[in-house]
Amino acid sequence: MTGTENSKTSAPAGQESAVADGYRDTVFLPRTSFPMRGNLPKREPELLARWAALDADGKMKDAAEGRPLFVLHDGPPYANGHLHIGHALNKILKDVINRSHRMAGYAVHYVPGWDCHGLPIEWKVEEEFRKAKRDKDSIPVLQFRGECRAWAARWLDVQMGEFQRLGVQGEWSQRYSTMDYSSEAAIAEEIGRFLLNGSLYRGLRPVMWSPVEKTALAEAEIEYHDHTSTTIYVAFPFIEDPTPAGALDGVSAVIWTTTPWTIPANRAIAFNPEITYCVVRVDETSPEALLAPGAKILLAESLTEKVCADAGVLAHHVLYTMPGSALEGAVAAHPLRRQGFDFDVPLLPAEFVTADAGTGLVHIAPSHGEDDFAVGRANGIEVPELVADDGKYFDRVPLFGGTHVFKAADPVCEALAAAMERSIADDEAPAGLVSRGSLVHSYPHSWRSRKPVIYRATPQWFIAMDDGNAIRDKALTALDDVTFVPEQSRNRLTSMVEGRPDWCISRQRAWGVPIAVFVHKETGEVLRDPEVMKRIVDAFREESSDAWYDSDPARFLGNQYDAADYEQVFDVVDVWFESGSTHAFVLNRPELRFPADLYLEGSDQHRGWFQASLLESVGTRGVAPFRTLVTNGFVLDEAGRKMSKSLGNVIAPQDVNDTLGADILRLWVMNSDTSEDLRIGKEILKQQGELYRRLRNTLRWLLGALDGFTAEEAVPYAELPELEKWVLHRLTEFGRLISDAVETHEWVGVYPALHGFCTTDLSAFYFDVRKDAIYCDGKDSLKRRSARTVLDILHRCLTTWLAPVLVFTADDAWTARFGEGTSVHLEAFPVLPEEWHDPELADRWVTLRAVRRIITTEIEAARRSGQVGSSLQAAIELPVFEDQTALVADVDWAELAIVSHAELSVIPAEAPKVEGTEAGAPGGVALPCGVPVVTVAEGGKCERCWRVLPEVGANAAYPTLCGRCAGVVAALSCEPASE
Structure with missing residues (x-):
């Protein structure tokens, strides 16, 4: 009894009723x-309960004794809300890898972890304060930290339950979090390692700064969105001319910028010695132009036409051309020099200046850009602090005190326009606004507040990348021995490490592990004493990092130092440093090992956890904390769009669990190309x-x-x-x-x-x-x-x-x-x-199945024509080429094709050859047969197996059965039931 080529794995529909009542019990139906x-949705929670009752986790742990170890170190998700589909993707993929290793004979001790400090939790707690009309600033810091700890703990428990509901197996009772007392102590100890090896320093330099959140941000906390910026051309009049012919006399250098608010911080102009510059005399302007006829401006020769068009210059001519090197030693004046910005603006060489856009001259504000800062530091230029942590100019800033930088475009342009009018009225070289426009471009935003950020120079704590510890070089060397899956992700992480600046690890917030160091008030020297560091770490381990806030500094400094001489630092460490340190307090557990075999996270973690872990481990131990890095993609909706509540396209794993089941979600993960976006x-x-x-x-x-x-x-x-x-x-x-x-x-x-x-x-x-x-x-x-x-x-x-x-x-x-x-x-x-394992047999069955497909195709055609009703009503004749008979002669083609009778005939010729080897044609031989002939099978239909055979009726005891079925029934001592 059987079905057709395309039947499902269950018994054919109506099979039981088709079996004669008397023989029903003789058929071995499934x-x-x-x-x-x-x-x-109902069964999965029952199984979770059964596993708990069976102590499956404990049995897995016991079975691991003596096996080779496999360690996947869990990158900690953030404990701040329900899991999203990206969490599910990542954790399911980890679980599949862990379970498969365990079933392949490895000992696997998967320790799940959570990231529990940082700004998002602070924000949530502050939101609760605002709803309750409580003033956060009036709350004692320890009380505030306590509420943050409670918030994180609640969501950690929620997420733990949601991960378990997804079927993720782990040593949940041994989970880690960055806010555990032992973890905070270990993080402080890692900071201490950089302190003692000299790589930790405090310096003033530009960092990504969120005026909304009032804190520095890491690159991993930045996302890019389109933003409309005001663009301006600004003229800086030369006051020192190094050219022999006095080519810069009465001339102004013109810069272009998309950040007008940085003009008050301008302290230099950069040029490229390899660019050709020219002095252009303005001959005719449009009525709305700010430049006056007769004005002389300096810019890159190749950009002359573009700049003149933007500035409303209708006619002009070039007075001089000169190599960029001729500008060495030139000095201009700030365009607002009569309004409180009375300082010189030197022209300085810089290779990053290009003639692709702008004017070929770059305005340098060392407080607000990495390249600007580097040029300024190389030339001893002042790095002014003009912008407060809320994004407003300090009150002491002339003209703009109290103005927010994102609202400064209009007042800055008005001041520059007024300066231009004065320079024209006084018959001086142009000074001020040349032209104003706008530009839509990709701009950095905080991923939390979704608001634009700025570069702002503030005193911060940094880990040096290129000091004697040589973290950058060590990290790049360490990556040579790391396996990347997919391999192309190697270039991404390597290039990020090659180009990154010193690591800014300080944040100006309350909820986190403090950078627990002391600075001498007079000398500014950081105290680097291992005994002091040990006392701090010991206190954190016993009391949490709250000990830093509620202890007398003398407790840590001991009798050796006078607490009155030292400043206690209260900045907290970057959460990426915290999560990057997790190897130090997880992989050192007795059942695990360092380095881990595998880190597995989303592709964004090349600039986040992967990189932070690499730099932290290399900086303290000289080696990478992982042997292999696996990267998964992001999850998009069916149209390839990012998921968004506003678009209504969010798929929550909890909803899938409740409607379809977690196994469906898990199958989706493993049926996808997880190395790409899903x-x-x-x-x-x-x-x-x-x-x-x-x-x-x-x-x-x-x-x-x-x-x-x-x-x-x-x-x-x-x-x-x-x-x-x-x-x-x-x-x-x-x-x-x-x-x-x-x-x-x-x-x-x-x-x-x-x-x-x-x-x-x-x-x-x-x-x-x-x-x-x-x-x-x-x-x-x-x-x-x-x-x-x-x-x-x-x-x-x-x-x-x-x-x-x-x-x-x-x-x-x-x-x-x-x-x-x-x-x-x-x-x-x-x-x-x-x-x-028998590849030759496999090749043979490729051919036999190809023949079978030809037969079933012909049978299906016979069914459609009405010649037969089912395949078991058919008989076939299979014509075979004479050199291929050995291949097919020993096969029961009636059984294989699911027909009642099959016989072979010989084609007196060799099988035709084909080029190459194709499916169904091993060794370059075409299919071994011709087109089969389908006829109606002769005989009666066996009521037990449905085959049509001449022998049905030959057995008087079982007249409706074939010989095979009659023998089986007889052996079972069955008699047909009376009708």
Whole structure:
């Protein structure tokens, strides 16, 4: 009894009713307690409870004794709200890798972690204060920190439960967080390592600064959005002319900038010695132009036409051209020199200046740009502090005191325009605004407030990249020995390390681990004393880092130093330094090791956690904390858009759990190319549901067909039919595929291939072919026993291979056979005998299946024409080329094609050759047969197996059965029921 080529793995529809009542109990139909529908939203929590009762985690830990160790160090998510789909992607991928390593024979102790300090939590607590009309500034710092700690603890517990609901296995009771007392002590100790090795210093330099949040930001906390900036051309009149011919007499240098608010901080102009510059005389202007005819301006020769057009200059001519090197020693005056900005503006050489845009001259504000600062520092230029932490000019700043920099474009332009008018009225070289415009461009914003940020020079704490500790060079060397998955991500991290400035680790906030150092008030020297550092660390370990705030400094300084001579630093450390230090207080646990085998995070962590961990570890230990870095992409909606509440396209993992089940979400992860950006939405999840159902049907049919199977029934490999050996060969291919994925961490394509095997090789082919033998052969039939032997192996392989992904379904499919006291998650991946791997056999079956497809195509055509009603009503004649008869002669084509009769005929010719080797044509030989002929099978229909055979009716005791079925029924002592 069997179905067609495309039938599903369950019994054909109406099969039971089609069996004559008297023979129903003689057919070995599938029976299993494993339901067709998973009902995952209800079933998955039940399984979580069962695992807890079974102490599955404890049993996994016990089983790890003596095994080789695999360590995946968890990058800590931020404890501030429900999990989003990106969390689910990352944690599921980690869980698959951990589970697969455990089942491959490794000891795995996965310690989940959380990042619990920082500005977002402060903001949430402050929001609560505002709702309650409480003044945050009036709250004692320790009380405020306590409320932040409670907030983080609550969300840590929420997220822990949500990760567990996703089926993520971990040593949850041993979890870490950056706000644990021991963690805070370890972070302070890591800061101390940089303090004592000399790499930690306090300096004034520009950093990314959020005026809204009033703190410095790391590059990883920045995102870029389109922003409309006011652009201005500004004239700076020369007051010192080094050129022999006096070419700069009465001339003004013109700069272009997109940040008018930085003009008050201007202290120099940069030029490139390799650029050709020219002095242009303005001959005619438009009525709205600010420059007057007769004005002389200096700019890059190649940009003359563009600048003149922007400035409303209708006619001009070039007076002089000169190499940039001729500007060495030139000095201009600030355009607002008569309004409180009375200082010289030297022209300085700089290679970063180009003639691609602007004027070829760059306005230098050392307080507000990295290149500007570098030029200023190299030339001894002042770095003025003009902007307060809230983004407003200090009151002492002439003209603009109290004005916010993002509202300064108008007042700055008005002041510059007035300066230009005065210079024209006084018949002086142009000084002030030349032209104003606007530009939409990508601009840095804080990822928390979504507001623009600025570069602002403030006193901050830095870790040097290029001092005697040589962190940059060590980091780049260490990366040579790191494996990257995908490999192309190596360039991303390497280039970031090559180009990054010194690491700014200080933040001007309250919730975090303080940079617990002392600075001498008179000398400004940082106290570098290991005994002082030890006392601080010990106090943090016992009392948390709150000890820094509620202790007398003398407690830490001891008798050796006078507390009155020292300033106690209260800046907190950058949270990226904290998370980058986690290796120091997680990987040193007895059951783990340093460095970790694997770090796995999203691609944004090349500038975040990956980089912070690398620099911290290299700076304190000289080596990378990881051997391999795996990167996953971001999650987008089905249209490729970023998820946003305003767009209504957010997919929450909690919703998927409650409607479809976590196994569907896990299957989506492993069916995706996680190295690229992934897409998800209702239709995509619906598709995953269909894929899941096919896998579940495969498992269900296996379980049903194995009903009553015992080890005594198994057939040795040598005695198995060729078809069964082919299935076992295919299993060895998947065993190798999964083994390779375990070792390389490259899982892309593995589970789609396994799904294809289940649906194409098994359901649509092997199960279809062997259903007849499994359902209708006698219990002792070699063919039936062989098939069930392979089904036993298939069940064990598929459930264990699927277990890392379909953690709930695979366990259900395991316990449905082996009992509630077991779990697939306590099993190992099967070790498959090498003798099962038979590539030559596989090649042969590629050809045989190609022939089978030709036959089934012809049968389907006969069905459509009405010639036959089902494949079992058909007989076929298969014409075979005479040189290929050996290939196909020993195959039961009636069974393989699921027809009632098949015979071969010989074509007296050799099979045609083809170029190359194609599927179905090994060795360059075309298919070994011609087009089969389909006819109506002769004989009667067996009421037990449905085959149409001449022998039906030959047995008087069983007149409606074929010989095979009559023998089975007789052996079962069954008699047909009376009608």
